[in-house]
Amino acid sequence: MKLDSMYQEIILDHYRNPHGKGLRDGDAEVHHVNPTCGDEITLRVKLDGAVVADVSYESQGCSISQASASVLNDLVVGKTVGEAQQVQEAFLELMQSKGQSEGDEEILEDAVAFAGVSKYPARVKCALLGWMAWKDATAKALAGRPSITD
Amino acid sequence: MTHSHLTGLLDTDAIRKDFPVLSRVLHDGKPLVYLDNAATSQKPRQVLDALNAYYERHNANVHRGVHVLAEEATALYEGARDKVAAFVNAPSRNEVIFTKNASESLNLVANMLGWADEPYRVDADSEIVITEMEHHSNIVPWQLLAQRTGAKLKWFGLTDEGRLDLSNIDELITEKTKIVSVTLVSNLLGTVNPVETIVRKAQSVGALVAIDASQAAPHAVLDVQALEADFVAFTGHKMLAPTGIGVLWGRQELLEDLPPFLGGGEMIETVTMGSSTYAPAPHKFEAGTPPIAQAVGLGAAIDYLSAIGMDKVAAHEHAITAYAIERLAEVPDLRIIGPRTAVDRGAAISFTLGDIHPHDVGQVLDEQGIAVRVGHHCARPVCLRYGIPATTRASFYLYSTPGEVDALIDGLHHVRNFFG
Numbered sequence: 051m052k053l054d055s056m057y058q059e060i061i062l063d064h065y066r067n068p069h070g071k072g073l074r075d076g077d078a079e080v081h082h083v084n085p086t087c088g089d090e091i092t093l094r095v096k097l098d099g100a101v102v103a104d105v106s107y108e109s110q111g112c113s114i115s116q117a118s119a120s121v122l123n124d125l126v127v128g129k130t131v132g133e134a135q136q137v138q139e140a141f142l143e144l145m146q147s148k149g150q151s152e153g154d155e156e157i158l159e160d161a162v163a164f165a166g167v168s169k170y171p172a173r174v175k176c177a178l179l180g181w182m183a184w185k186d187a188t189a190k191a192l193a194g195r196p197s198i199t200d
Numbered sequence: 201m202t203h204s205h206l207t208g209l210l211d212t213d214a215i216r217k218d219f220p221v222l223s224r225v226l227h228d229g230k231p232l233v234y235l236d237n238a239a240t241s242q243k244p245r246q247v248l249d250a251l252n253a254y255y256e257r258h259n260a261n262v263h264r265g266v267h268v269l270a271e272e273a274t275a276l277y278e279g280a281r282d283k284v285a286a287f288v289n290a291p292s293r294n295e296v297i298f299t300k301n302a303s304e305s306l307n308l309v310a311n312m313l314g315w316a317d318e319p320y321r322v323d324a325d326s327e328i329v330i331t332e333m334e335h336h337s338n339i340v341p342w343q344l345l346a347q348r349t350g351a352k353l354k355w356f357g358l359t360d361e362g363r364l365d366l367s368n369i370d371e372l373i374t375e376k377t378k379i380v381s382v383t384l385v386s387n388l389l390g391t392v393n394p395v396e397t398i399v400r401k402a403q404s405v406g407a408l409v410a411i412d413a414s415q416a417a418p419h420a421v422l423d424v425q426a427l428e429a430d431f432v433a434f435t436g437h438k439m440l441a442p443t444g445i446g447v448l449w450g451r452q453e454l455l456e457d458l459p460p461f462l463g464g465g466e467m468i469e470t471v472t473m474g475s476s477t478y479a480p481a482p483h484k485f486e487a488g489t490p491p492i493a494q495a496v497g498l499g500a501a502i503d504y505l506s507a508i509g510m511d512k513v514a515a516h517e518h519a520i521t522a523y524a525i526e527r528l529a530e531v532p533d534l535r536i537i538g539p540r541t542a543v544d545r546g547a548a549i550s551f552t553l554g555d556i557h558p559h560d561v562g563q564v565l566d567e568q569g570i571a572v573r574v575g576h577h578c579a580r581p582v583c584l585r586y587g588i589p590a591t592t593r594a595s596f597y598l599y600s601t602p603g604e605v606d607a608l609i610d611g612l613h614h615v616r617n618f619f620g
Contacts, residue, residue: 053567086575089589
């Protein structure tokens, strides 16, 4: 069934048991929304030198956006910012592939499960919400402009 | 499921034959179950034929040619205005302004009042009153007007049951109120509002009243004289007509006094390089080439609805809505956002399903051929009021069947199993 290509078991697992959820100390914070559906995420990035020390977040939204933020946390924490940005770019490319790419499992690990989501234009934004927030927060952290607002 | 206890249903077998799209089969054999009628309605063959006939035989610009086609196009366009006037029981056809949709109609009212002279002018001493259950199209134009003029924007709140809270009406509508703009039927909650109470109060302080009838005109008898409002806005595409055609009805003496908003061809009397004088209403408010074919399509849609009878359409939808509310109660963890009875209620039902996000509900329903709307339905303040990020909304129309309600219920059980 086509639906199973979107709701891979691995996605549902992350949705039910999200990794790294909750707000912790960070160097920068952003709040992103998906205006078409009301999905929201508040995300903080903590850097330790060149390494992504932590990605913490509070979010509300559909299974795809929740699972995606969980996978993001798994994939980027512990990597250098440069490595993590490569993962982010690979994920963005996968989500823009309109179902034509399977994703590089070497780089994307669990995130290749989102390949099926790229066939549903209305849901691509859900999958990218956390990743775009991370990109934005990391840029702010690197710019040395702490912007913790809450 | 047996449906023999339902009364007032239309002959949907016959009606559905008029709607080509309703016979579509999706996703490997699932018949389309179209329950997104509050977003837009499907179109009957009669409306599609009217559009085709217009373009194939009569297409011309209106009000300016002396040739046969121009005269025919003008007669068809102005004939559609007559049909709208009769449909809403307008005292005069000159009170019917064609716009592109209800949003434009409401923006037109806001701009008329922003540029008006006294006593209608909205300025820094004025107050504007709306409600918390408005569609964004009846919120944002008033926010813009308030920001530009310094006027104060106030609103009615909502009760826990999804009704308007009128308890503070005397504090909200005062001598300072210039305009009260309120929806007749909520697109998210389905609530039918007691606008007569609001109209009476507004009249007592000399305020104008605009009514957003977008979710009312398609579904029940709409009588602008009985409403006693000053403006009534609605859109064609939710009532079997094409997109791109909306209506603003306004009382004649107001339309004569109020200034135009958009300037251009068609809306003038004479033009010099220094200044212009304007055509009488409704043309004063219809600058530029109007949506001619779309107006003709709206006329055909009105013919279709009138042949069935709006009272019968309302009775059908009432029966379907009551049945849907009854059956939705069987689904565990389902919470209706809005009135939980079919009394004073339209045919849009919003709900949450446990903690399963509406996006996921809608996606799994779609896989079964069931089309619903998910999200905040352009009424985000309502979601904030009830502490929810979004809802799933099923909305019915004259071609909806009890069998489609059953399909929705089965689909929702499947959604629960899928994410359970």
